[in-house]
Amino acid sequence: MIVCRTIQELKSALGERASDGKSLGFVPTMGYLHEGHASLLRKAREENDVAALSIFVNPLQFGPKEDLDRYPRDEERDLAIAAECGVDVVFLPTVQEMYPGRPLTKVIVDEVTDRMCGASRPGHFDGVGTVVSKLFHLLKPSRAYFGMKDAQQVAVIEQMVHDLNFDIEIVRCETVREPDGLALSSRNVYLSAEHRSQAVRLSQALNLAKEWLEEPGMTASGLKQRVESHIREADQAIIDYVELLAYPELSLIDEEARLSSYNGTVILALAVKFGTTRLIDNRLFETSKIGGGE
Amino acid sequence: MIVCRTIQELKSALGERASDGKSLGFVPTMGYLHEGHASLLRKAREENDVAALSIFVNPLQFGPKEDLDRYPRDEERDLAIAAECGVDVVFLPTVQEMYPGRPLTKVIVDEVTDRMCGASRPGHFDGVGTVVSKLFHLLKPSRAYFGMKDAQQVAVIEQMVHDLNFDIEIVRCETVREPDGLALSSRNVYLSAEHRSQAVRLSQALNLAKEWLEEPGMTASGLKQRVESHIREADQAIIDYVELLAYPELSLIDEEARLSSYNGTVILALAVKFGTTRLIDNRLFETSKIGGGE
Structure with a gap:
């Protein structure tokens, strides 16, 4: 595994490993790798001649009041996970290397x-689009390879x-979850024990939504109310948003129409804060299958 | 020479011509080729294994009141010039092909x-950056390869x-001019005989500026006034702008300081309308050479 800290090193590593029309599978990350990232890396490894990982906490995608400075980092552990997943090339640039001037x-x-x-998070996706380019x-x-936990990021990149x-x-990759359903995230380490136990309500709500969707006459607005009530039962949860939108367009759907009459993929997406830690999760539904007795 | 009208055709043409680490020289244009474009194509031909030309009048870089609909086109002549310059691949997409949806x-x-x-031209360079990407x-x-007549375009792309x-x-390429000095432009065909003869004042002013710059104590503001007066002697000329800026940053320089005390490259740039036809021209100067008795 070649670890590159400069663009120059990266170019020579890629020249060595990725020449002659070999396919290259790439997983861009902000590091502090967890099993979600590892699943992307294994897929990139499996489907390509060369597997590459980048680790870069991109200042451009953090707002002025967000957690850039305290974003968790553990380079040694990240490199061990990368090696275990069979990564060939790791790109680990400094901010200066990525944004000189x-x-x-x-x-x-x-x-x-x-x-x-x-x-x-105004400006967040400008930062994502720019760094991914x-x-x-x-x-x-x-x-x-991108994880569907960040479903809006996937839609933006696509x-x-x-x-x-x-x-x-x-390549869209499925969200990896803890045994109780919590979506893996580098930010989960911020959660206190109490917040951690309440955070399970996000994935619970998404699972329950699958059943609520089947109720005759269920609307977007009705579904979102159910989800919000379920999350609010966690007394520390502060809801940032609960949205039901067309996916991947992320456009509004008629709030009061029956969901079974909508034809397409919709996303139920949540952002919830516990203390200063903001968690997101989501689930896609095919509305054509509503009431289809899956 | 392979002429491609779809992205699919382009990919197969490039697969055929540009494989195996061959270098590819590319000249993006809006067509209606003149000797300025031909000079870029010959350079691309000379310096690379494969030479490619694109012809696409990009709607995204025209304002709502600009000349998109009447922009001159002559595909047959363009293809003859391309063939003569030794172009291998021409990409001639429709608007639908470039912007589906x-x-x-x-x-x-x-x-x-x-x-x-x-x-x-608000939005113009967003359109340029997007289509060039x-x-x-x-x-x-x-x-x-880009011509320096569009010096701001070159600065933006760089x-x-x-x-x-x-x-x-x-690769920055020098502006090609008519014998009397007028910078070649596809838009020159719009000019009436009277406007055409008055249009020579743009390049004249840029040449005179070279001498005016040498006068002791000459400032940016003084130089621009001289240039404006010279152009105004053409009674049909409507000045859009006369600017003297640092190049390629295109940042302001002290208007009242002596230019000989500025250390760097500056651009003297003009945009002048004759009737509905807007012409641009420019010249770069190395201020370190002012008074250097070149």
Whole structure:
């Protein structure tokens, strides 16, 4: 496994490992790897000649009041996990290496970023689009792997890749969960024991929603109310948003129409704070299957 | 020469011509080729294994009141010129091929676009950055060739390539001129005989500026006044802007300081309308050479 800290080192490592039309599978991360990341790395390893990982806590995607400074880091452990997953090349740049001088160029995706985390975290997805464009240009992957826990991020990257004709396949990967259902996240380490036990209500609500959806006449607005009530039973939970939107467009659907009459994929997406820790989770539903007696 | 009208055709043509680590020189244009474009194509031909040309009148870079609909086109002549210059691959997509569905992603370069044509044509450079990103992803050139008549476009593309880590060398190419000095432009065909003869004042002013710069104590503001007066002697000329800025940053320089005390490259840039036809021209100066008795 070659660990590269500069763009120069990365280019020479890729020249060595990824030449001659070999396929390259790429997993961009902010580090502090967990089993969710490991599942992406194993998939990248399995489906490509070369597997590459980047670890970069990107300042551009953090708001001024967000957790950039305290974002958890553990390079040694990350490299051990990467090696175990069979990664060939790790790119671990400094902020100075990625942004020498003030960056003036932004890659901005409209509409898909209007709601959910795009509304709660203004500028966040501009930072994501910009850094992912940079990493795509630096690594030139054939395929890039993203976890569906960040479903809006996946929608934004897919739209960007489509609109700008990046010659890269975006691979959606399923959210990995703790045994009780909590979606894995590097931010879970922030949770106190009490918050950790209450946080299970997010995934519970998503599972219950699957059943609520089957009730005759259920609407988007009715479903969101049920989800919100279920989460509010955790007394420390502060709901940032509960949204039901078309996926991957992330456009509004008729709040009062029967969901069974909507034809397409919808996402039920949650962002909930426990203390200063903000958790997100989501689940996709095929509305054509509602009442289909799966 | 392979002429491709779809992305699919382009991919198969590039697969055929540009495989195995061959270098590809790319000239993106809006067609209606003139000797300026031909000089770029010959350079791309000379310096690379494969030479590619794109012809696409990009709606995204035209304002709502601009000349998109009447922009001149002559595909047959363009293809003859391309063949003569030894082009291997021509990409001639439709608007539908380049923008299927509403594009939601924009590549935006700040600051470098604040002045000159960026100020006169709001949104223009967002359209340029976006379409050039798309073409770069589709053609994957080693080098891309741009004429310095569009000096701000060159500055914007260079900044974008730097900020987003495109692995592409941007080659600045000198402006090609008519015998009397008028910079070649596809838009010159719009000019009436009278406007055409008055239009020579743009390049004249840029040449005179070289002498005026040598006068002791000459300032940016003094130089611009001289240039404006010279152009105004053409009674049909309507000045859009005359600017003297640091290049390629396109940042302001002290208007009242002696230019000989400024250390760096400056651009003297003009945009002038004759009737409904807007012409641009510019010249770079090394201020360190002022008074150096070249």
